[in-house]
Amino acid sequence: MFQDIQLDELLKRQQNEQINIIDVRSPSEYKDAMIPNSVNIPVFSDEERAEVGTIYKQKSPEAARERGLEIFSEKLPRFVKEVKQLEGEKVVYCWRGGMRSKSAATVVDLAGVPVYRLEGGFRSYRDWVLNTLDTIEFKPRAIVLNGFTGTGKTKILHQLKSEGYPVLDLEGMANHRGSIFGQIGRVPHNQKKFNSLLVHELLQYQNGDYMLIEGESKRVGKAVIPDFLLDKKDQGIQFFIELPKSERVKIILEDYQPWDHQEESIEAFRKIKKRIHTPVAKEIEQSLENGAYARAVELLLEYYYDPRYQHSITESTDENFKIIQGETVEEVTEKIHEQLARLDKVAQ
Template sequence: MHELTIDEFLTKNNLILVDVRSPVEFNEGSLPNAVNIPLFTDAERKIIGTIYKQEDERKAKWKAMEFVSPKIPIMLSEIKKIVDEQKEPIFYCWRGGMRSKAVATFADYAGLPSKRLIGGYRAYRKYILERIPKMLPNKAVVLHGGTGVGKTEILHRLEAKGYPVLDLEKIANHRGSVFGAIGQGQGNNQKTFDALLFEQLKSLENSRYFLVEAESKRIGRAIQPDELLLRIKNGFHLQINAPLNVRKERILSEYTIPFKHEPWYKSNIKEALSHIEKRMKRKEVKSLLQQSLELERYDQIVEQLLLEYYDPRYQYAQRNYEGEFVPINAESIEYAVNEIEAILKNF
């Protein structure tokens, strides 16, 4: 049985991470692109833990053996599928302890590759949290602008052209507002966010700068690291501008048109509005929003939210940044991209 450190693992190709923890542990946070072949179900893990605490370790181990024994052929078949695809599994659990050692031993006896990740998921998380602050390029080129001006689309086009982009909304699986999870599913939790941030920063190694969208400290369920927020605060700032009618059209195209006929859409909008209305003072605006929702006039909802909620909050948030803001006209996304490219040539 061979063991790999985190550093050794990160330098190798053609490895497949096999997380042998229970499904609930895997869903709370795992290494990127890992597959879950659990040694125990969630219920079995709970039973074993209870026996360990209330009785003793020996009885807990015996119960674990009873749970695992019937599963061994099925688990080995899953591992063999990975090997048959010309990939090599590397097993890990929470601390690189008994669970990953057990599965690696089963694989070894079956004549399959049996590498283990030293320290398991805990060691990996400690490793990435220590390194993320040191991996940030020196300068941030920050895209600012009200909701709907096209910041995300501009970033995507620049990334497609090969520019170094840090897409925080993609990493968080959330668009950064109360409506940010619509059509996205559940946003990523903190552990998943950190792991994906580490992976994306690896792709930006040797870059002098990175392009990023100005976001709140919290994006959905995740919080940005302080070092990244400081880099953004002191970055080179681009003010992306677009007329109200263009912004409305873009928001409707992204948030409404693809989903408005889905059975969950109206109720999701209603729930999001309930959160926003708690922060709004003008009763007539709240009333208009509710009327528009009943009539499914999403265009009216968008306009009122821009004028009465998002734009004022954006103007307030701009006070947190320092330095000059270079204006970029984004009525045409293509024009904005060209303008930014011209700036970056001299950056």
Template sequence: MFVDQQYEEIALRDDIQWIDVRSESEYLEATIPGAVNVPLFTDEERAQIGTVYKQVSKAEAMELGLVLASAKLPTLIAKVRDSMQGKTPAIFCWRGGMRSKTVATVLDLMGISCLRLTGGYRAYREMVVAKLNAWPMQALPPLIVLHGMTGVGKTTVLRKLAERGEPVLDLEGLAGHRGSVFGGIGLQVANQRQFDSRLLDQLEGLQGRPYLFLEAESRRIGRVTMPEFLFLAKQQGYNIELTAPVPVRVSRTLAQYRLEDDELFATQVQRALQFIEKRFSPNLRVRVKEWMDLRDYKALIEALLLEYYDPRYKHAMESYTHAFCTIDVSDYDQAIEEICAYARKVASVSSVSS
């Protein structure tokens, strides 16, 4: 017989594969990190069952659910088997109700041991919110905050640090957004539920590290908001200002945002410009239009960096009271070595002071 367990009990195991049996739209809205979607019902079937539940009766809705599910059970079980990867499946639906019970029961009948998440995704979400709200700022390792004007390559630096095994909290990656009005171009932008789950998963995995790298993000990143404890800790962290010549910044910015579909790229750039062009000087507004007509993105980017983003970034950096260490990132490899050396000094100082 399958076993019902709380999330905290299941998460302690390293032989678990989460199986989300909710509909595709529910899964895409938010799920447990690492979960595979094996829906018992499609979105249309779920809506149909819900209508019967409201307009007829619960018994009729359950009967309809049985009819719809029975024909697809062999395929569904095969998908669960394919998704297990030699691990024990942990089944969940919205609130630990009939969908997860049905799938877990059939798996048990087929001789496949499994767990079922008590309270379903709803209980998991409540746990995530409670943990983030109660997370003590002092429990974080020393934060090393990477600053720098747009285009210096902060995201690439974080990626290279992570590839070296350094502890990195990539907030833009978790948010699916680069932070500016252009930040969602080419990315899957996360909602708050997705961001919170990913953030908690990352924070728990980084516990005990001597320091933690992250970018100097604003409180809001795309569609999500950073928790208060993390924002305050970031403001009190150790600061590195990354620098690079303007031509390097222009090239890196274009390479980061450019899409293969030039028409789609132009459309998305134009749409993003509409949110900020009212803040441009009349002269800049005219030049931006000319560059968009010509598709001269390098000229456009250079002007936006120097005349729009740089002044705002300098103002934001003034809110940090701790000293800045400046590192040129024209050469990524050399910069990474300097950044890691600085981090080791931070860790040494922190261990002595504690």
């Protein structure tokens, strides 16, 4: 017979050993939010789940249970085969640790495959995420990368993270670049997904000396950043990156690739068109329509983004404010390395 496993034990095992977490909810439930690194092997499709739910409401729980077992019984060979293909220990979960995960765990166990069921299901994980965000003591000081649009802040953070530096990639967690054009080519994550990814990153770095973060506003796409993290950002060491405009245009084109998302780019621009002087707005729109993307980006920087963020440039004597200039992202990254080396030396 399968055994239940508590969430804290599951999270501990997930860190220390290979364990397969199997989400048996419907595809739309899984898409909405899941335990990170889990795989979706659903007991019901979205349509089947809706059918069983309707029977539950209009007839009885018993009738819904019978219909659910009837549907699932037709899928048993495929379901068991997919589970067996996963190497290592296995844990299944549904929404509340109810019939779906119980049925799935029972079938897998009967097929001779040891399996656990997550007690409380996804709801227990969701409660843990929210409670952790409310109570976490996050010690590291923030080192914040600021700068005009296109100064390669995200690119720099990715490079530093690949080198082992503690980086919170908020845009990556939100799957959004944080501007009106930020979701082009992406499907932004909802708050539940964002919170889930954020919690695991925070726990990884919570006792460090510092963490690197981009100077985001409170909202990134569909996600809202917790207040304690915004406070950390505001009180942190501020790096302000400066690059030539030509380099910024190059970085933006490389990141957004508007030639693959022309209609999305034009649609996004039309949301801000009224905020730009009419003749310039017309030229930007025509440039996007004609494929003159570099010119469109150059005009957007000059007449929209740079004026909006001009207040970010302040000649400050504060020791926590540092302007980092370079001709390329690589040069700026190297200068940030030097700054971080100094901080590490002071910490020692």
